[in-house]
Amino acid sequence: MPSWIPGAFRPLIVTAVLAGVVLTPAILTVLLWGGDFTDALFLVFAVTMLVSALAVVTMRDIIRCGLAMIVCFGALAGIYLIAGATLVAAAQVVVYIGAISVLILFAIMLTETKAAPSRLVFQTQAGPAGVAAVVLAVVIAITVTATDWGELGERLHTATDTLARVLFADYVLPFEIVGVLLLAAVIGGVFIAKRERGESL
Amino acid sequence: MDVLIPLIAILPLAGFAITALIGRRLDKEAHWIPVGLVVVAWAISMVVALLALTHAEPFGEQGFGVTLYEWIPAGNFVVEAGFFVDTLTACLLIVVTTIGMLVHVYSIGYMSHDPGYWRFFAYLNLFMFSMLLLVLADSFLVVFVAWELVGLSSYLLIGFWYRKRTAALAAKKAFIVNRVGDVGFALGIMLIFVSLGTLDIRETIERIGELEPLTISVISLLIFAGAMGKSAQFPLHVWLPDAMEGPTPVSALIHAATMVNAGVYLVARTSPIFAHAPEALVIVAAIGIFTAILAASIALTQTDIKRVLAYSTLSQLGYMFAALGVGAFTAAIFHLMTHGFFKGLLFLGSGSVIHAVHEEQDMRRMGGLRRKIPITYATMLVGSLAIAGIPPLAGFFSKDEILGESFKLGFAWVWLIGFVVAGLTAFYMFRLMGLTFWGEFRGPREIWDRIHESPRVMTVPLILLAIPSALLGLYLGLPLGDSTLHHWLEPVFHESTELLHHELEPYALFGIDGVLILASVGVAAVGIAIAWRLFGVELPGLPRRAPDPEAVRALTVRAPFLYRASLNKWWFDELNDLLFIRLGGRVAAALWWFDREIVDGIVNGAGAVTRASGSGLARVQTGRVQNYALGIAIGLIVMAGSYLWIAGR
Amino acid sequence: MIANSLDAYLILSGLLFAIGTFGFLARRNAISMLMSIELMLNAVNLAIVGFGAFVVGLAENGSVIAIMVIAVAAAEATVGLAIVIAIFRNRRTPLVDEYDAMRR
Numbered sequence: 001m002p003s004w005i006p007g008a009f010r011p012l013i014v015t016a017v018l019a020g021v022v023l024t025p026a027i028l029t030v031l032l033w034g035g036d037f038t039d040a041l042f043l044v045f046a047v048t049m050l051v052s053a054l055a056v057v058t059m060r061d062i063i064r065c066g067l068a069m070i071v072c073f074g075a076l077a078g079i080y081l082i083a084g085a086t087l088v089a090a091a092q093v094v095v096y097i098g099a100i101s102v103l104i105l106f107a108i109m110l111t112e113t114k115a116a117p118s119r120l121v122f123q124t125q126a127g128p129a130g131v132a133a134v135v136l137a138v139v140i141a142i143t144v145t146a147t148d149w150g151e152l153g154e155r156l157h158t159a160t161d162t163l164a165r166v167l168f169a170d171y172v173l174p175f176e177i178v179g180v181l182l183l184a185a186v187i188g189g190v191f192i193a194k195r196e197r198g199e200s201l
Numbered sequence: 202m203d204v205l206i207p208l209i210a211i212l213p214l215a216g217f218a219i220t221a222l223i224g225r226r227l228d229k230e231a232h233w234i235p236v237g238l239v240v241v242a243w244a245i246s247m248v249v250a251l252l253a254l255t256h257a258e259p260f261g262e263q264g265f266g267v268t269l270y271e272w273i274p275a276g277n278f279v280v281e282a283g284f285f286v287d288t289l290t291a292c293l294l295i296v297v298t299t300i301g302m303l304v305h306v307y308s309i310g311y312m313s314h315d316p317g318y319w320r321f322f323a324y325l326n327l328f329m330f331s332m333l334l335l336v337l338a339d340s341f342l343v344v345f346v347a348w349e350l351v352g353l354s355s356y357l358l359i360g361f362w363y364r365k366r367t368a369a370l371a372a373k374k375a376f377i378v379n380r381v382g383d384v385g386f387a388l389g390i391m392l393i394f395v396s397l398g399t400l401d402i403r404e405t406i407e408r409i410g411e412l413e414p415l416t417i418s419v420i421s422l423l424i425f426a427g428a429m430g431k432s433a434q435f436p437l438h439v440w441l442p443d444a445m446e447g448p449t450p451v452s453a454l455i456h457a458a459t460m461v462n463a464g465v466y467l468v469a470r471t472s473p474i475f476a477h478a479p480e481a482l483v484i485v486a487a488i489g490i491f492t493a494i495l496a497a498s499i500a501l502t503q504t505d506i507k508r509v510l511a512y513s514t515l516s517q518l519g520y521m522f523a524a525l526g527v528g529a530f531t532a533a534i535f536h537l538m539t540h541g542f543f544k545g546l547l548f549l550g551s552g553s554v555i556h557a558v559h560e561e562q563d564m565r566r567m568g569g570l571r572r573k574i575p576i577t578y579a580t581m582l583v584g585s586l587a588i589a590g591i592p593p594l595a596g597f598f599s600k601d602e603i604l605g606e607s608f609k610l611g612f613a614w615v616w617l618i619g620f621v622v623a624g625l626t627a628f629y630m631f632r633l634m635g636l637t638f639w640g641e642f643r644g645p646r647e648i649w650d651r652i653h654e655s656p657r658v659m660t661v662p663l664i665l666l667a668i669p670s671a672l673l674g675l676y677l678g679l680p681l682g683d684s685t686l687h688h689w690l691e692p693v694f695h696e697s698t699e700l701l702h703h704e705l706e707p708y709a710l711f712g713i714d715g716v717l718i719l720a721s722v723g724v725a726a727v728g729i730a731i732a733w734r735l736f737g738v739e740l741p742g743l744p745r746r747a748p749d750p751e752a753v754r755a756l757t758v759r760a761p762f763l764y765r766a767s768l769n770k771w772w773f774d775e776l777n778d779l780l781f782i783r784l785g786g787r788v789a790a791a792l793w794w795f796d797r798e799i800v801d802g803i804v805n806g807a808g809a810v811t812r813a814s815g816s817g818l819a820r821v822q823t824g825r826v827q828n829y830a831l832g833i834a835i836g837l838i839v840m841a842g843s844y845l846w847i848a849g850r
Numbered sequence: 851m852i853a854n855s856l857d858a859y860l861i862l863s864g865l866l867f868a869i870g871t872f873g874f875l876a877r878r879n880a881i882s883m884l885m886s887i888e889l890m891l892n893a894v895n896l897a898i899v900g901f902g903a904f905v906v907g908l909a910e911n912g913s914v915i916a917i918m919v920i921a922v923a924a925a926e927a928t929v930g931l932a933i934v935i936a937i938f939r940n941r942r943t944p945l946v947d948e949y950d951a952m953r954r
Contacts, residue, residue: 038854046862053866053889057873062881069885076892080916083859083903088895088916095920100888100927107931108881111944122876124947125831129875132834133868139841140864146849149856149905156909158902166910167917178921185925193932824953827883827946831875 022047042082049075066105073097084157202252202259205245206267206284209294210333212242216326224319231319235326236305242329243298250291254689263287263692266339266403273342280400285339289693292534292686293336293466296541299669300458301329303662307549308450310658311556321361321448328354332459336466341390341400344467348386348431351460352379358455359447371443378440382430389423392416406473406696414478421474421481424467425488432464432518435492439773441515445507449552452507457514457544462537465521469694472530476700486526490618493519495771497625501632502767505562506551509633513588514544516622520603523615528701529606530694531687536603538686539595539673543587546666550581553655553663554637558648564636566644568748571739573652578638580663585634587670589627590725594671597722598678605717616717623721627728635736640748681714859900866893878945880934884927891923 025047026040052075055068073096080089167175216238224231253260264287273280286294305325312321331354335347353376360372394400396412409417428434433441444456455461468475468485475482496515503509517540524533555562557574571578587596600623608616642649654660677686735756737748757764766772870893873886895916902912938944 042858046858049862050865050869053869056885056889057869057877057882062879065882065885069888072889073892076896079859079862079896080899083899084909085899085902085913085916088899088913088920091917091920092895095924096888096892100924103927103931104881104885104888107884107935110935111881111938122878125828126876129831129834129872132831132838132875133872135838135842136834136871137864137868139838139845140867141861143841143845144857144860144864152856152904152906156903158909158913163910163913167914171914171918174918178918182921182925185928189928189932191932192929193935822953824950825947826949827875834871834875 022051038082042079045075045078045082048072049079062108063105066101066108069104070097070101073101086158087160087163202249202265203267205249206265206286206337207269209242209246209249209298210284210330210337212238212245213326213329213333217323217330220319220323220326224323227319229313229318232305232309232322235322236302236309239298239302239305239326239329242333243302246294246298246333249286250294253286253291254288260286264290277398278394280340280342282343283339284337285403286337287693288689289466289469289534290336292538292689293462294333296462296538297329297332297336297459300541300545300666301325301332301454303665304450304454304458304545304549307453307552307659307662308448310656311450311552312448315448317361321358324354324357324361325450325454328358328455328460332463335463339402341393341402341405344402345383345386345390348383348427348463351463352376352383352431355379355444355455355460358451359444361447361451365446368446371440371446375440375444378437379430382427382437384426385423385430386427389420389427392420392423396420402470406471409474409477417474418478418481421471421478422484424471424474425481425485428464428467428522429488430464431467432461432522433492433515434464434488434519434522435495436773438492438496438515439777442508442511442770445505445511449507449548449555452511453545453548453552456511457548458541461514461518462521462541465518465525465533465537468522468525469530469534472525472694472697473700475525476528476697479701482526482528482701484526486523486612486615489519489522489524489526490615490622491519492516493523493622494618494625495519497622497629498763499767499770500629501625502764504565506554506564506567506633506637507548507562509564509629510544510547510551513547513626513629514540516626517544517588520600520619520622523607523619524603527607527610527612527615528698529603529610530697531684531690532599532602532606534690535677535684535686536599538677539587539599539670542666542673543584543594543596543670546580546663546670547584547588549659549663549666550577550584553577553659554581556655556659557652558644559651561644561648564633567637567642568640568644569638569642570652571638574654576654576660577663580660580667581638582634583667583670585630589630589729590623590721591729592722593675595669595674595678598674598684601718601721602678602684604721605714608717609713620720620724624724624728627725628732631729631732631738632736635732635738635748639737639739856900856904859903860897863893863897863900866890866896878947880937880944880946881931883946884930884934887930888923888927891919891926895919 022044026043029035029043030037030040049072052068052072056065056072059065059068073092077089077092077097080086080092213235216235220227220231220235227234253264259265264285266283266285268281268283270282271279272282305322308321308325312318315321328351331347331350335344335351338344338347356372356376359375360369362368363372390400393405396416397405397408399405399408412420430437441456441461445452447455475485493516496512496519500509500512500516503512517536521533521536521540524530524536553574554567554570554577557570557577558567561567583594587594590597590600592598604616604619604623607613607619678684733743733746735749735753737746739745769775867890870886870889873889874883877883877886898912898916898919902908902910902916905912934944937949941948
């Protein structure tokens with residue numbers, strides 16, 4: 001970063017560059033391959049999601065990782081919207097970004113050690129892990145493209161009221177059980193993480 | 202009779218048991234029970250023998266058997282414990298029980314100062330039981346058991362003074378060398394059972410013709426191997442001289458009169474088996490006569506009085522086996538009987554001498570004892586004349602019969618060697634007499650003053666043994682050519698002599714037989730004369746001669762190798778030591794190395810490999826979850842990939 | 851065009867899942883591992899929603915299942931983080947390669 005640019009403008013310039021990176025393939029797609037606005041938006045969200053996911057797994061500073069995760073969830077919510085699952089997108093934003101990410105950030109803050117940032121980010125087995133991940137992606141891709149999914153309809157939009165009807169009619173038992181599960185998780189979590197008498201944080 | 206015959210053997214067994222249990226408490230009185238029981242056994246066996254020899258009922262011609270009980274009933278393998286008495290058994294019974302009884306009485310005096318008094322009589326009774334069992338048995342297995350028991354008793358008695366190292370070693374040597382022979386005997390018994398399916402002696406003899414000649418030869422040689430061990434024939438003779446470490450009554454009983462005769466008895470009893478295998482008999486004769494001359498050559502130079510007699514026993518046993526080998530079975534038994542008496546006499550006499558000079562056994566420190574211990578001297582003179590083969594004493598008849606039969610049956614080489622041995626025998630016996638009884642005493646003065654004749658309990662058996670030594674030949678050996686003993690034993694050996702196609706020419710006293718008699722008497726006389734020339738003589742009616750050490754030395758200087766060889770027993774003990782102990786030790790060490798390094802190495806190696814692989818594989822367990830997760834991921838990918846591959850084909 | 855193909859959603863889901871796997875296997879911090887797990891769960895969610903969008907008759911079901919997954923993921927994150935905090939209290943380090951008490 002050239003030193004003559006004042007400090008206040010730096011985040012702005014970084015954001016502009018990133019936005020350009022993200023938007024360019026979208027516009028290109030729209031222009032070159034005859035896609036419409038939905039495709040461009042899909043591409044924007046997809047690229048954002050993948051880049052931020054890579055940031056989550058590769059950045060040194062954990063808090064930055066958490067924040068990248070939030071961006072990733074946000075992009076995912078956008079993709080859900082495009083897929084027509086509006087309630088899921090809303091749940092994604094509220095639960096994942098609003099609760100789980102905050103929880104993770106709190107946990108990061110509770111488990112900070114002074115020496116953490118300066119040491120190795122990756123394990124010794126990062127190499128084999130990378131290879132495994134790549135091979136896994138390839139295998140999934142091959143499987144997906146090679147499978148015949150049968151008669152596929154147009155992209156469907158899920159209405160909330162039909163969703164509610166299905167949820168509380170066919171899936172009422174799983175609904176209740178998930179409620180109990182959440183209760184158990186909360187109690188369990190509180191119990192495991194609580195401070196013993198005389199113990200420091 | 203059913204009761205009397207087993208009683209002969211059981212009485213000494215009872216004596217052994219009682220003395221073993223309460224002997225220590227009886228201490229000095231411990232001899233009454235064992236000696237008493239042996240005397241009773243002697244009386245019974247005399248009665249039984251008399252009835253058997255006169256073919257009275259129930260013995261008849263073929264003898265009489267008593268079965269006590271079925272010992273081993275195991276399907277096909279049935280062994281009965283039984284006794285059998287015929288004329289051959291009767292002859293052996295006479296010898297064994299008479300000499301046994303006299304030795305028992307003698308031991309009362311000889312062992313009176315010994316702290317192990319009661320133990321001695323217990324062992325003696327055990328020995329009597331074993332020997333009688335051996336003589337009376339009618340099954341090979343019972344004979345083998347008795348064989349081993351006799352060996353055991355011999356071991357116990359040779360090593361009676363067990364604190365003395367040489368005695369313990371000698372006992373061990375006797376037992377081990379015996380064992381070598383026993384292996385052969387056991388193999389022979391097994392072969393008999395495998396071929397014929399029976400272990401009964403009489404049944405075996407009846408059916409031996411069913412087998413192939415090779416099998417019969419092998420059986421005969423194996424049985425002879427056992428006899429070689431027990432009767433100390435070459436090369437298993439090395440134990441007998443060392444066995445002189447035992448007390449003198451033991452030497453007299455076991456190693457002169459009874460145990461060593463067991464081998465001769467065994468071969469005689471199984472003579473029909475040998476008769477079917479003439480080649481085996483030739484081997485028997487060869488080994489026998491070779492032992493005779495070997496032992497005689499060694500006896501010439503020995504200085505221990507008991508050793509001379511031990512080698513003399515070896516030599517005379519060799520004569521007996523030579524007789525068996527040429528097919529003169531009756532002659533062998535004749536010699537067995539006469540030898541038992543005069544060798545027993547000589548041993549007991551030597552015991553009396555040793556007792557008189559206060560435990561000195563080296564003849565170089567004796568001499569001139571004639572005046573001090575007259576009874577011993579007189580009886581030993583009788584014994585020496587008997588063994589030298591001077592008529593009309595017993596040894597002449599039996600030895601001459603052996604030599605005559607050998608010559609007439611065509612074994613001239615046996616006769617020739619036996620002839621030489623006769624001369625050597627006469628020589629060394631009178632060398633013994635000269636060194637011990639004649640001339641001047643060569644020991645310390647204090648001993649000379651204390652020499653006294655032995656107590657009556659020792660001299661009476663000597664006198665009682667001198668009588669048959671002198672007269673037994675006249676009773677058993679006459680008339681010449683068709684003797685009383687020949688009549689007695691004819692039913693037993695009839696079949697064997699027929700098989701060997703021995704046609705005896707009629708006895709020609711003024712023909713070939715007379716010549717042979719003159720020859721043997723002549724060579725004996727020559728031997729005695731040379732002995733008198735070198736070692737002195739003091740007999741009434743002969744000019745007195747003093748021993749001539751100069752002449753002796755001159756002789757030994759002229760044949761130094763022979764002298765040294767004779768003195769060192771032809772180095773057989775050293776050869777055995779080299780071959781079996783050193784060489785065997787090397788082989789054993791090599792095998793031990795193999796076991797330690799290779800066999801154990803393999804076992805330990807298996808353990809080490811397991812341990813190493815275990816610790817190697819355990820390195821997978823790092824304790825870190827992520828490592829395990831990587832493993833799961835890789836496994837998942839592999840499975841998915843292979844599934845895809847298979848599905849895609 | 852792209853947005854209308856099921857394959858796009860599924861491939862995207864696969865890529866996200868692979869990234870999550872890599873993060874799970876390669877990072878040293880325990881919280882990073884948990885974040886990678888969340889990424890993987892989201893990838894699965896994306897696939898479910900994709901199926902719900904394109905397969906006839908699965909529209910509402912897809913959404914319902916996706917919501918269930920989100921709820922369960924929340925519960926799992928709670929408990930997981932509680933455990934990490936508890937271990938952190940004991941070990942004073944959030945780095946998983948130092949949790950090797952089960953080592954041979």
